Structure formats: C-alpha cells, structure tokens
Amino acid sequence: MTTPAAQIESQDVASLVRAQLPPPAGVSRAGRAEISQATAEITSSRLGIGFETLDRSMFTAERVYPHLSRLGAKWARVQTGWSRCETEPGRYDFAWLDEIVDSLAAAGVETMFSVTFGNELYMPGVPHESAVGYVPIYYDGAAPAWTAFVRALAERYRGRVTHWEVWNEPNIPQFWQPREVSGRDYADLVRVTAQAVRAEIPDATIIGGATSLVDPAFLVAALRGGLAQWIDAFSFHPYQMVPEHNLRNSHDLLRRLLDEHSPDRRIALYQGENGCPSQLAGHHDDWLGMYAMDQVVQAKWIARRFLADLGVGFDKIFYFHAVDLMERPYRQAGEKVNAPVMMGLIHGGSYAPKYSFEVARRVCHLFDDRTRRTELMCLFTERDPAAPQRSTLMAAPHVATFERDGAPLFAYWLAEDPQQRAEQASIEVELWWDDRLSMDHPVLFDLLTGEVYAVEQPAELRVRDWRSRGIRYRLPLTDYPLVLTDASVLDGFDARWRDR
Structure with missing residues (x-):
C-alpha cells in the first residue's frame, strides 16, 4: 500500500521561490514583517x-x-x-x-x-x-x-x-x-x-x-x-x-x-x-x-x-x-x-x-475585520510604456481596496492564470483616498515573501495637470497581490520589523 508521504510530489521549494519570486524592481527593501500574533488574538x-x-x-x-x-x-x-x-x-x-x-x-x-x-x-x-x-x-x-x-x-x-x-x-x-x-x-x-x-x-x-x-x-x-x-x-x-x-x-x-x-x-x-x-x-x-x-x-x-x-x-x-x-x-x-x-x-x-x-x-x-473593504480610486495606465503594444496582450491588473486603522490599503496584481508564471513588470498607477485616511510613509508589502519595501513617488510623476486626479506612482506588477499601504498598518498588526 502506498504511504501518504509517497503521494506528495517532491519539490525544491527554495528554487521555486528564487525562480518565481524575484525582489520587486523599483522599490527599496525596508525590512521583513514577521507575524507573532496568535489566532486567538484576532477578535x-x-x-x-x-x-x-x-x-x-x-x-x-x-x-x-x-x-x-x-x-x-x-x-x-x-x-x-x-x-x-x-x-x-x-x-x-x-x-x-x-x-x-x-x-x-x-x-x-x-x-x-x-x-x-x-x-x-x-x-x-x-x-x-x-x-x-x-x-x-x-x-x-x-x-x-x-x-x-x-x-x-x-x-x-x-x-x-x-x-x-x-x-x-x-x-x-x-x-x-x-x-x-x-x-x-x-x-x-x-x-x-x-x-x-x-x-x-x-x-x-x-x-x-x-x-x-x-x-x-x-x-x-x-x-x-x-x-x-x-x-x-x-x-x-x-x-x-x-x-x-x-x-x-x-x-x-x-x-x-x-x-x-x-x-x-x-x-x-x-x-x-x-x-x-x-x-x-x-x-x-x-x-x-x-x-x-x-x-x-x-x-x-x-x-x-x-x-x-x-x-x-x-x-x-x-x-x-x-x-x-x-x-x-x-x-x-x-x-x-x-x-x-x-x-x-x-x-x-x-x-x-x-x-x-x-x-x-x-x-x-x-485582512481580519479591522480591515474594511472600502472603494478607493486605483487607476492603472500603460503597463509597459517602453512597449505600449504589449498592454493589449495581457489581462488588466486586478485591484481590491480597503482601509485599516486610518490608512488605505491597495492590493493589486496581474490576473493571469497563475500557472503561466507571468514575469514581473512595472505599471503606472494613480491613487486617491479620502482625507480621513492617510499614507504618510508608503510601503509595499509582499504577501508571498513577507518582505516590506519603501516606496517613493518618482519625480516625473509629481507634476499635476488637468488629467491627474490623485497621487501617481510607478510600481512593480506581479501575478500575485502586493499591498501598498502605510507603514503604520504593519506596525499595528503586531509585525516585527527588521532592517528598519
């Protein structure tokens, strides 16, 4: 009789991680969030x-x-x-x-x-x-x-x-x-x-x-x-x-x-x-x-x-x-x-x-109940300005927006079949949130690795004109959710920071 362990496919997970989860480009590493909270501590x-x-x-x-x-x-x-x-x-x-x-x-x-x-x-x-x-x-x-x-x-x-x-x-x-x-x-x-x-x-x-x-x-x-x-x-x-x-x-x-x-x-x-x-x-x-x-x-x-x-x-x-x-x-x-x-x-x-x-x-x-679903503006523009014709070849980015403890959360990703292992890209995004929310120290939280990255607004995107309705960033785009939020959100759910 086949043992249960023999039915599990052998995989080199470390190699899979290196191949599929390279560090996001265009942002700088700020640390790593390590959760110490127990399930019972979530209300x-x-x-x-x-x-x-x-x-x-x-x-x-x-x-x-x-x-x-x-x-x-x-x-x-x-x-x-x-x-x-x-x-x-x-x-x-x-x-x-x-x-x-x-x-x-x-x-x-x-x-x-x-x-x-x-x-x-x-x-x-x-x-x-x-x-x-x-x-x-x-x-x-x-x-x-x-x-x-x-x-x-x-x-x-x-x-x-x-x-x-x-x-x-x-x-x-x-x-x-x-x-x-x-x-x-x-x-x-x-x-x-x-x-x-x-x-x-x-x-x-x-x-x-x-x-x-x-x-x-x-x-x-x-x-x-x-x-x-x-x-x-x-x-x-x-x-x-x-x-x-x-x-x-x-x-x-x-x-x-x-x-x-x-x-x-x-x-x-x-x-x-x-x-x-x-x-x-x-x-x-x-x-x-x-x-x-x-x-x-x-x-x-x-x-x-x-x-x-x-x-x-x-x-x-x-x-x-x-x-x-x-x-x-x-x-x-x-x-x-x-x-x-x-x-x-x-x-x-x-x-x-x-x-x-x-x-x-x-x-x-x-994303426990302290994080509430809230409709905020998240407008994606050309996903690859160097080759705009590519923008019609892949699915548009998917976004889900929330708020937690007075800060906005923007979770976004490329909605391709995850089995395609889509390569990382970058995208320009325009964001707007209510003035009751604040994002003074924007960070990008990688849900797949736990890494936290500091985000700066590029100088060329700071100029406002009649077409701008929010704050613009250029961000990495992956086929899994990255979360743009304020650093205080990660502090607030009992995360441990390193290198910060």
Missing part, C-alpha cells in the same frame, strides 16, 4: 478554513490544531458525520465531535457545522458506511431518524456552534443520491433540518446552498421551493484556476436572486469552499485544468483567492483545506475510490506547513 474575521472529512477520519486533527492556532483563520467548516455519530439506532456518540469543536475553540477558531450525508442504518444498499451523498428524505424511516439526530446534535452544541450549513453540493450527483438532483427537494431537506436545529437553537444561523460552482437554475428551483424562508446565508463553491474569472458576475447574480426572493430580509452570501492543489499529478482535483502546478503557484492562487473574495464582498470566505486528505480513501457517492485531495496548507504526510501556509497566515492576519 473577528470573515476568513475560514476547511476542516471537513473527519466524519471519515481522512486526516489526524490533533496534528493540525497547533497550526490553526497560528494561522489566523477564525472559522472552520466541520462535517457532522451522522454515520459516525449514530452506529446503533437511537444512540449517539458525540465524543469525537466534542474533541473537534473544543480543540478548535482552544485554537481561537469558531466551528461552522456542515450537517450532511446519510447513515447506512436507515439507508439499505448504500455502497459505503459513511453514506456520502445519500439523502435521508428519500428513504422510508430515514427522515425521522435524521430529524432526531439533528435535534440531538443541536441540543449538544447549543451555545458552542452558532452556524449550521445544510448538506454539501446538493446540485451534483456526486453528493445527491439516490434520485436526480432537485432544487425543490433540497429546499425540503433544508426545511426539515432547519426546523430541527431551531427547535433547540432558535437564533441559529442556517446556511443553505453549498452548491458546486454557480448554479442559478438549481438556486431558482430551490428558492421557488421555499428555501429563502429557512436560511440566513447562502454558500457556493466557485472552483476555478483563475480566481477572479467571472467572480463579480457570480456574486452579483446570486445577490440579485437572493434579494428578489427575500426582499425584506438580507440573506448573507458566503464563498463556502474553494481550494487549489500544490502539485500537478497524483490527486483527485486534476479536473481543475492544471498543467504547471507547484507550491509557489498554489500560494499565489490562495493570496489571489482571498483578496478577490474580500474585494467582492462575501460575508464569509473559506479555503479548502487545512491539510491534504490522504489517510483514508476519498469517496463521494457511489463505489469509486478517488485519488487523494492535495489542496491543504499542510502536508498530509508530514503535517509540516507548505509554502502556502505562511502566505495564507499573512492574509488572515492583515
């Missing part, structure tokens, strides 16, 4: 981490908690595992789930339950004991057993778990069996589950959807089936190799549909699951269209994913997954055993952090 955040599949024991949770206590993600999505909790009819063992919820809390992380999947006790003929994807409303006797289980679960975790998501990816057959996918039937499952949760926790936050990709037809069918009256939030899983692709349209489409079916009450919108592998081969998720993956490309993708989602304005954002899923066979509905899922921030064999872990950590600490 609140929209950023979360996937902690799914423990219902199937696919990783060793005890080896991950110490990392989560440093990561800075304040939420963890955990599957409740009916099949693991109830192995004898009417008797529940929640000890394994208690350990998860309590250990996450000790690490400073709040649990969001994904109440999902079936139980072979009530579903004859399911191909695996975990009954992944098999829906209780389709089996005689399973629906009341499901309701009893959910009520017992809610009673157990009242005061400890506030957010309850119903099912996982009900719009695809891999997780919706034994009948065809049905938005109306899913709405009925949500109704039954929400009623059971709220019988014990009246103010519980109920999350619906958890759909694979954007599926407006499924959502409309579910909304017409009454979904909106039972949920407080809707989540979806927009997996794609270019994180920014169609993201604004997806967000705004879902926002419109939810608002139309809930005109008097705003339903929150979550990016509920999204991940990227750290290697090219030997795993389940090659369907993403990969051709040049490695740990550094994964880290770029993660930084872009978080920043793009924050910029669009999702109410919660989850990265999938904390660790590679490889200790047990990975199954969806049916009999097939899939290859491992290698999207973790942590190696599934050694449980050592990947390169992406520290990158995600920088994002989580800098």
